[in-house]
Amino acid sequence: MKRRKGTSDSLLTKAGGELDDRFKLAIPGRILFNKVFPDHWSFLLGEIALFSFILLLLSGTFLALFFEPSMVEVTYNGAYVPLRGIEMSQAYASALDLSFEVRGGLFMRQMHHWSTLLFMASILIHMLRIFFTGAFRAPRETNWMIGIVLFWVGFFEGFFGYSLPDDGLSGTGLRIMEGMTESVPFIGPWASAALFGGQFPGTSVISLLYIVHVFVFPLILLALITVHVGLVFAQKHTQWPGPGRTEHNVVGFRMFPNYVMKQVGFMLFIWGVLGAMAGLFQINPIWLFGPYEVSVVSSASQPDFYVMYLDGLIRLFPAWELRIPPYFTLPPVFWPGIVGMGLSVMLPLLYPALERRFTKDRGHHNLLQRPRDNAGRTSLGVMVVVFWIIGVISGGNDVFAEKFDISLNAMTWAGRIGLVVMPIIAYYVTYRICLGLQQHDREVLAHGLETGILMRDPNGRFYEVHQPLAEPDEHGHTELEYNGWVVPKKMNRVGALEPADKGFFKSIEEPSEDGRAERRDEIESGKH
Amino acid sequence: MSAHNDSAPNSPEPVDLNNPKLSRFEVYKEGLRRDDIEIIHYEPRFAKPGTKAEKRMERIVGGMFLFSGLFATAFVAAYIFWPWEYEGAASWRDLQTWYTPVLGTTLGLSLLLFAVGVLTWAKKLLPIEELVQDRHDGGSPSDDRKIAEATVDNMVEDMGLKRRPFLVKAALLGAAPLGLAAIAPLGALIKDPGDMLTVTGWNAEKHNDGEPVRFMMKDGALVRPDMVSVGGQITVYPAIDHGATNQFPTSPVLLIHLREADAAVLRGNLYPMYQDAEALWGNFVAYSKICTHVGCPTSLYEQQSQRLLCPCHQSQFNVVDNAAPVFGPATRHLPLLPFTVDDEGFFIAKSDFLVPPGPAFWNRPSLPEEDEK
DSSP, rough: OOHHHHHHHHHHHHHHHHHHHHOOOHHHHHHHHEEEOOOOGGGGGGHHHHHHHHHHHHHHHHHHHHOOOOEOOOOOOOSSSSGGTEEHHHHHHHHHHHHHHHHTHHHHHHHHHEEEHHHHHHHHHHHHHHHHTTTTTTOOHHHHHHOOOOHHHHHHHHHHHTTTBBBBHHHHHHHHHHHHHTTTTTTTHHHHHHHHHHSTTTTTTHHHHHHOOOIIIHHHHHHHHHHHHHHHHHHOOOOOTTTTTTTTTEEEEIIIIIHEEEEEEEEHHHHHHHHHHHHOOOOOGGTTTTTTTTOOOOOOOOOOOOOOOHHHHHHOOOOOEETTTTTTTEOOOIIIIIIIHHHHHHHHHHHHHHHHHHHOOOOOOOOOOOGGGGGHHHHHHHHHHHHHHHHHHHHHHHHHHTTTTTTTHHHHHHHHHHHHHHHHHHHHHHHHHHHHHHHHHHHHHHHHHEEEEEEOOOSSOEEEEESSSSSTTTTTTOOOOOOSSSOOOGGGGGGGOOOOOOOSSSSSSSOOSOOOOOOOOOGGGOOO | OOOOOOOOGGOOOOOOTTTTTOOOOHHHHHHHTTTTTTEEEEESSSSSSOHHHHHHHHHHOOOOOHHHHHHHHHHHHHHHOOOOOOSOOOOTTTTGGGHHHHHHHHHHHHHHHHHHHHHHHHIIIEEEEEEEEEEOSSOOHHHHHHHHHHHHHHHHHEEEEETOOHHHHHHHHHHHHHHHHGGGGGGGOOOOOOTTTOOHHHHHHHHTSSSSSSSTTTTTBOOOOGGEEEEEEEEEEESHHHHHHTSSTTOOOEEEEEOOHHHHHHHHOOOOOHHTTTTTBTEEEEEOOOOOOOOOBBBBETTTTEEOOTTTOOOOOEEETTTTESSSOOOOOOHHHEEEEOOOEEEEEESOOOOOOOOTTTTOOOOEEEEEE
């Protein structure tokens, strides 16, 4: 046993030596192995997007083996009986074959689709985390901008992928995109003709979208993701404030083995969830939609969720058309569709620069802010989120109207008014909540924790006993400075009371076998 | 744990690596020191190695890996051996209906078990550690910057970029067309939109050798008045080659047989251009089915309120008022197709639409009558 171990050690040493002779890895390898990463659950949201992307590449490659991006008309004669004998494009027929006649094809299609949804959703959530904690501030503005570009490339990559099967829903989505393209002044009809090789839907758009979807955009995504992650690595991750944490250090654990093991575990976890979803939850049953025909559509034609807010805005925008007779028309869809999308790209892209300009804050920030500590930014973010959510809901307002038996026009009007009014209310409410939370933090730091113990003094006045957080100084003061991180609000958080019993079936507070009690969430631990 | 400050004096002294008495950990710590890392806290997860608790944790993790492998094997086996071919409508008792769920369950469980195994290993068996590393935020040291600056300046000087402004300008002037040349081939995609947005399949001159275009159904059957009952509606297409396909995307028409009272109201409301063209035939009216908003088919006809609804963005059009928009984002009415019945009793179009159907574009020709509503 011992000898065996010895040989494997010396083998490793030998291999390392050979590698170092050739690639000079001793120093960079050591630096990589030792690199310290800060730890917080919210730092892993972007990873979900990364892991979904890897799965997208894998499942997409499988699909590309069987999919035919051709709009040549064929008569379907495959396994799915209801569509037999129907004229359809080769693309739709091969997508049907993928679902019915390729072993595991449906599984792969659903995995690809679910991964896309998770990819886009996790980008959004990750972006919110970055925004609300101020992680986009200098020196990380470049990476924020790369992230925004990633979202939009992902947006179109997803939309194009959704368009490829050439089923009823894809065609409807493309039709709307065509209508938007046509609305652009001066170049609209020309742009549309270039995209569709003439009149919509033409016979070439699927092959055009296909090469963009499987080659151009994945390449861009891959390159940008590499730079994105590389920059996080090179600039070192931000961290939450806490004891011993400064703008100039990183407190956490090592890349190897701790961080990498957690990452690998997390990646497999995400893949496991997506694998299970791919098998268990149906998504985009294209065989129910039939081939795309310009004269057929049904209600409840919704795009994927990340496109829905745009569709919602298009639904809500009033019928305002600018006409300068005889030869100039600016259709209403231009405003939400083209201008709205343009602003959705540009405003987030420029946000770090705008904030720098208005706050005149030019310093480097490696410590994160709690959202409450920057009430203005937080409220602005919530405002945008509320605007977006109303857009998304309005993107499905026909479904809501039908399911809840509401008038469709009432839904539209509620959306129109809500889109203007709700963000303002959201801004105000969020701002007040932030200030309230700030104030309470300072109150606790100044006067101590509420103990829940009520006392009555000889004059008959009731008061609550407060537990100061610090030893009194020579003047008897117990005030503490706020230092940007969590202030304990309950007695058990400072170890003055036993923590509330944790555990579902049995208590996990019991001392463990090796004699050490479970570590409590004490104020010193720097947890959030 | 004490407050750490990142100034240099706190870091430990370098050690002599040639000292044979150094333990492996001391050599390792020298590496940490060189990377400006300091250990705040580092202890084995189990104070005594080989306790029952540690063994138990090892067994749990090992078990997860083994079960993961088991499920992965099950996945591969199911992928190969489970009946998978689609055989039409089937009940849940048929094995092939479970193919995809079985794949998902086995692969999902396999990945999840391996994931939890790795995570448990990391969280329950790795040492408890907390380290702090110097961030080295901000730019490079000033002398490095100075050297870099001098290097760049030297390079600029070597090339003579400042002394040879003509060369620089000439290079830029030469490169700009080269850039253009790189993207110019994309111009192959450009096509003249021509009349694609204004002329439809109902245009007799262009698509039917000047013969008026008849109405047909999806299956090619020509349409006679008796085929649509009062209050009913059908979608019709130009009876030309491929007239009912996507080759003629702006041609589909909704043919509605109005009730007498509704038809009277419509006749009263009809725009002058449609009156002049005698666009209606009896109580029949033919509206373009392509929404004037962004081009979805306005396929929902509500007979009670006489509205046409586009399910994409909920534009609504009043059937008894030239299909003028009454709600939603659409701004223009659905063009009427002037039509009549020929000698053989089939519906024919008198002409193409008087205004272009479908979504608007900047140079869309419009007639003054359109602005009535």
